[in-house]
Amino acid sequence: MHPLVLNKHGLVSIGDAIGGVVLNTKHPRGWWLGFLAGLAMLQILAVSVAWLFYMGVGVWGINVPVAWGFAIVNFVWWIGIGHAGTLISAVLLLMHQKWRTSINRFSEAMTIFAVMCAGLFPLLHMGRPWFFYWLYPFPNVAGVWPQFRSPLTWDVFAVTTYFTVSLVFWYIGLIPDLASLRDQARTRWQRLLYGVLALGWRGSAIHWRRYEKVYLILGGISTPLVLSVHTVVSFDFAVSIVPLWHATIFPPFFVAGAIYSGFAMVVAIALPVRRWYKLEDFFTDHHVDIMGKVMLATGFLVTYGYFSEAWMAWYGHTLYEWGTTMERMFGPYGWSYWALIITNCAFPLTFLWSKRIRRSFFWMEMICISVLIGMWFERYVIVITLAREYIPAQWGRYAPTIWDYGTMIGSMGLFLTLFFLFLRYLPMISITEMRELLPRKQGGGGGHSIMENAP
Structure with missing residues (x-):
């Protein structure tokens, strides 16, 4: 007996409710609007990258003081x-x-899609991205070896490890659901496609045993990556001697900010998706409420990081640290600092205390969009600090060009295109794990345990 849920069509099994979203040939208008918008922005990325390859990185607004710009x-x-x-x-x-x-x-x-978008920018910023493999230590006759003291090399190893483990973890979790789609498929090409992807899954006891072992091992491997990857990314800044960068608070500060923006993106996309596909029975207001609490906690950690930066700059009596702090707040780019404080701290942390707001579609969508904008401004404020060097003769200004904006918007198009294709062809909710949540009298608990029912 399969566990049942109630939707607009009456009582249906969980497999039919979730798998039907993939196997159904008709999709809601929202999916088409999102997919076409992402596809249009993806064309902007193609044009921007083609022009960049033809002309070089000089088409961006980077210059001698600000050598990183929008890419980083x-x-x-x-x-x-x-x-x-x-x-x-x-x-x-x-x-x-x-x-x-x-x-x-x-x-x-x-x-997975966000890491793909992230990896695009360091490659493009290299100027000659077709030589990216020089960053890996492989034997070669030219004697070109990576500089292991360079944070760029650390990023390559950290991000590729993170992407590989995340991809394998995601695909292993998909295998039982792919077999379920294979069994529900209505057309021959669907049965063939999902059958190949399911790797011969038949749901036997030995299959479940090996599946659970691999899934838990990958979960254990992935857990330290939550801390290590963005810590390594923060070292891009923290190992330098630039004022306000050379700080020990950067690793936990960056990790908290990553969780803050990550949860904001999940909620911002999940809310409209569940409304388009009528999945309120699976992704409920309770889930949104819990994620709002996580955002509230990490938001306070991020705010503490901003306060700590300003406090240590003042308390340390370092001329360059305090001068850079004043430049951030009241200099030529002061507007971006206060935009960061409003969108990342003041607005979200004022309203996330309310349970009614945490369960509101409109307010949570606005708060999550505000957090995403604020976290982008945080990175902008950090990088644009380079505009003021130690001596005034090296001072400069940074102004992004249309190609900077085109590449950024295009990366969003790449993300949206891949994500909406995922919604179209793969189950967005785990069928097998969802069955475990229902009581056994409704037919739940008959699949794998994933630690919940393990002896």
């Missing part, structure tokens, strides 16, 4: 967004948090 701003922003998937999937799995079941699948997908 967007890189760190996308890496942060990808953190929620690993936290929800791995950490909450090991902590026996059952509420993760409704959101872990598409948060894992968001992690």
Whole structure:
């Protein structure tokens, strides 16, 4: 007996309710609007990258004081967004948090797509991205070896490890659901496609035993990556001697900010998706409420980081630290600092205290969008600090060009295109894990345990 849920069509099994979204040939208008918008922005990325390859990185607004610009701003922003998937999937799995079941699948997908968007920017910023393999230590006759003291090399190893483990973890969790789609498929090509992807899954006892072992091992491997990856990214700044960068608070500060923006992206996308597909029975207001509390906690950690930066600059009596702090607040780019404080701290942390607001579609959508904008401004403020060097002769200004904006908007198009294709062809909610949440008298508990029912 399959567990049953009640939707607009009456009582249906969980497999039919979730799998029917994929196997149904008709999709809601919202899916088409999102997919076409992402596809349009993806064309902007193609044009921007083609022009960049033809002309060189000089088409961006980078210059001698600000050699990083939008490329590293967007890189760190996308890496942060990808953190929620690993936290929800791995950490909450090991902590026996059952509420993760409704959101872990598409948060894992968001992690993979966000890391793909993030990896795009360092490659483009290299100027000659076709030589990216020089960053790996491989034997070669030219004697070109990576500089292991360079944070760029650390990023390569950290991000590629994170992407590989996340991809394998996501795909392993998909295998039982792919077999379920294979069995429900109505057409021959669907049965063939999902049958190949299911790797011969038949749901036998030995299959479940091996599946659970691999899934838990990957969960244990993924857990330290939540802390290590964005810590390594923060070292891009913290190991330098630039004022306000050379700080020991950066690793935990960056990790908290990554979880903050990652959860904001999950909620911002999950709310409209559940309304389009009528999945309120799976992703409930209770889930939104819990994620709002996580955002509230990490938001305070991020706010504490901003306060700590200003306090240590004043308390340390360092001329360059305090001068850079004043430049951030009241200099030529002071507007971006106060935009950061309003969108990242003042607005979200004022309203997230209310349970009614945490369960409101409109307010949570506005808060999550505000957090995403604020976390982008945080990285912008950090990078643009380079505009003022130690001596006035080296001072400069940074102004992004249309190609900076085109690449940034295009990366969002890449993310949306991949995400909406995922919604179309793969189950956005784990069918097998969702069955475990229902009591046995409704037919639940008949699949794998994933630690919940393990002896």
